[in-house]
Amino acid sequence: MRATGSRRYRQILWLLTTRDLKVRYSTSALGYLWSILDPLVMAAIYWFVFTQVFQRDVGEEPYIVFLLSALLPWMWFNGAVGDSTRAFLKEAKLVRSTKIPRTIWVNRLVLSKGIEFLFSIPVVAVFAIFGGASVTPGLALLPVAILLQAILTAGVGLIVAPLVVFFRDLERAVKLALRFLFYASPIIYSTHNLPAGLHTWAAFNPLSGVFSLYRSAFFASELDWYLVGVGAAMSVLLFGIGLAVFRRTERAVLKEI
Amino acid sequence: MTSPTRSPTAAGAPAGPVIEVKDAGIRFRRNRRGRRTFKDLFSGQSRRLRPNEFWALRDVSFTVRPGEAIGVVGRNGQGKSTLLKLVAEVVLPDEGAVSVRAGVAPLIEITGGFVDDLTVRENVYLTAGLHGMQRREIDERFDEIIEFAEIGDFLDTPYKHLSSGMKVRIAFAVISRLEEPILLVDEVLAVGDRGFREKCYARIQELLDGGRTLFFVSHSERDLRRFCTRGLYLDRGRLALDAPIDEVLARYAADTGA
Numbered sequence: 001m002r003a004t005g006s007r008r009y010r011q012i013l014w015l016l017t018t019r020d021l022k023v024r025y026s027t028s029a030l031g032y033l034w035s036i037l038d039p040l041v042m043a044a045i046y047w048f049v050f051t052q053v054f055q056r057d058v059g060e061e062p063y064i065v066f067l068l069s070a071l072l073p074w075m076w077f078n079g080a081v082g083d084s085t086r087a088f089l090k091e092a093k094l095v096r097s098t099k100i101p102r103t104i105w106v107n108r109l110v111l112s113k114g115i116e117f118l119f120s121i122p123v124v125a126v127f128a129i130f131g132g133a134s135v136t137p138g139l140a141l142l143p144v145a146i147l148l149q150a151i152l153t154a155g156v157g158l159i160v161a162p163l164v165v166f167f168r169d170l171e172r173a174v175k176l177a178l179r180f181l182f183y184a185s186p187i188i189y190s191t192h193n194l195p196a197g198l199h200t201w202a203a204f205n206p207l208s209g210v211f212s213l214y215r216s217a218f219f220a221s222e223l224d225w226y227l228v229g230v231g232a233a234m235s236v237l238l239f240g241i242g243l244a245v246f247r248r249t250e251r252a253v254l255k256e257i
Numbered sequence: 258m259t260s261p262t263r264s265p266t267a268a269g270a271p272a273g274p275v276i277e278v279k280d281a282g283i284r285f286r287r288n289r290r291g292r293r294t295f296k297d298l299f300s301g302q303s304r305r306l307r308p309n310e311f312w313a314l315r316d317v318s319f320t321v322r323p324g325e326a327i328g329v330v331g332r333n334g335q336g337k338s339t340l341l342k343l344v345a346e347v348v349l350p351d352e353g354a355v356s357v358r359a360g361v362a363p364l365i366e367i368t369g370g371f372v373d374d375l376t377v378r379e380n381v382y383l384t385a386g387l388h389g390m391q392r393r394e395i396d397e398r399f400d401e402i403i404e405f406a407e408i409g410d411f412l413d414t415p416y417k418h419l420s421s422g423m424k425v426r427i428a429f430a431v432i433s434r435l436e437e438p439i440l441l442v443d444e445v446l447a448v449g450d451r452g453f454r455e456k457c458y459a460r461i462q463e464l465l466d467g468g469r470t471l472f473f474v475s476h477s478e479r480d481l482r483r484f485c486t487r488g489l490y491l492d493r494g495r496l497a498l499d500a501p502i503d504e505v506l507a508r509y510a511a512d513t514g515a
Binding site: 008011012015016019022023026027093094095096097098099100250251254255 | 286342345346347348349351361365368369372374375379383386388389
């Protein structure tokens with residue numbers, strides 16, 4: 001019997017996700033190292049700039065743990081949204097010839113980048129052990145953070161992926177927006193460090209809430225339920241918009257590619 | 258030949274049509290560079306034709322019963338491949354409805370799912386899996402597939418190092434082993450050497466004898482007569498004639514000859 005419905009969806013999602021990971025790791029000698037090397041180098045740069053060059057007055061101690069606990073999830077978001085600009089274009093031949101639930105083309109990116117993120121968590125653990133950071137009860141919120149980020153990332157991906165097919169310029173615009181978002185999100189700093197007037201607005205960037213949850217694993221003071229609440233609402237809203245955009249444009253996307 | 262686990266046209270299967278196309282229409286833009294607005298994009302289904310668009314197919318209706326072998330005939334650009342894609346459900350109609358009530362093995366862009374950097378073995382599992390085959394089923398048929406493709410020595414070679422002939426052979430071998438009740442064929446068989454083409458034809462015949470439904474797009478009168486009993490003649494995006502294949506071919510010959 002052929003699997004149907006959600007079972008088939010999961011099967012194919014998994015198949016394509018493992019394909020992505022297999023391709024990535026079978027074609028490079030360093031494989032897994034690359035996926036952690038990138039955030040590590042970035043973290044090292046920011047750590048150097050903010051603790052050795054400038055006298056840092058943002059974030060928490062140890063700064064490297066503070067940095068990585070948001071930088072690694074950022075790599076997930078950045079990677080999945082960045083790749084979603086090519087979700088259809090890169091797989092055009094397959095989309096044209098195989099009847100697969102179309103949201104898989106986006107969700108597989110969220111999943112494969114999410115798995116890479118999970119694999120990179122030990123890196124934070126190592127730095128936490130050697131940097132002397134201690135775990136707080138907030139660690140229990142890790143699954144919530146991951147779930148929330150998955151919803152958010154899928155939502156944004158579902159909006160971006162079909163629109164890029166029609167407006168190719170969007171591919172570059174998204175890259176630019178992501179770079180802006182990196183600095184507009186509390187990664188190298190904490191929302192506490194923002195001027196009071198901006199704090200309210202920062203919550204509308206759902207990444208603020210997501211990172212607040214991740215960071216609460218090591219820094220109890222980083223947990224801000226206002227950020228989390230607004231962030232969760234924004235994530236669900238974006239996911240809803242994403243699904244609606246995707247449904248409405250699906251027909252046209254299939255013709256275009 | 259039929260798999261022990263599934264026999265697609267076994268007795269007890271509903272006798273109703275497996276493919277039902279009702280007033281289907283689909284339109285495309287005339288030039289790709291045409292300006293797009295957000296409004297166009299979100300307007301969804303509508304019967305209105307916007308400037309710069311044309312109907313590739315319109316008011317097409319027909320039903321297919323299990324086991325029928327249908328040949329689609331028409332000049333280039335009259336909507337044959339589009340019709341096939343509608344039946345494969347890889348494009349969606351702008352009006353009307355297309356319903357396909359059984360699994361489809363599409364021989365359209367057959368090498369589309371293959372990944373250059375993976376080995377032949379990995380690619381077989383990937384492509385068969387994407388078309389809904391379970392791992393266990395693939396295990397069972399793996400040797401058969403490899404034997405059919407005559408590619409035994411290259412199992413662990415990355416796909417990109419195969420010759421283009423081998424690529425087509427392995428792709429055909431996988432898709433034609435899907436054991437789906439409906440087989441869609443879009444002139445893919447024009448590729449490959451003569452020996453292999455004959456082998457593909459033999460395989461299609463075998464599937465037909467096993468009770469599969471065939472949907473075949475071709476320009477070759479000989480192939481059409483060989484496999485098909487019924488013909489659909491598409492002309493300017495309309496279904497001009499739906500009749501036994503000989504009649505359809507005669508009409509087509511008359512139209513093009515004149």
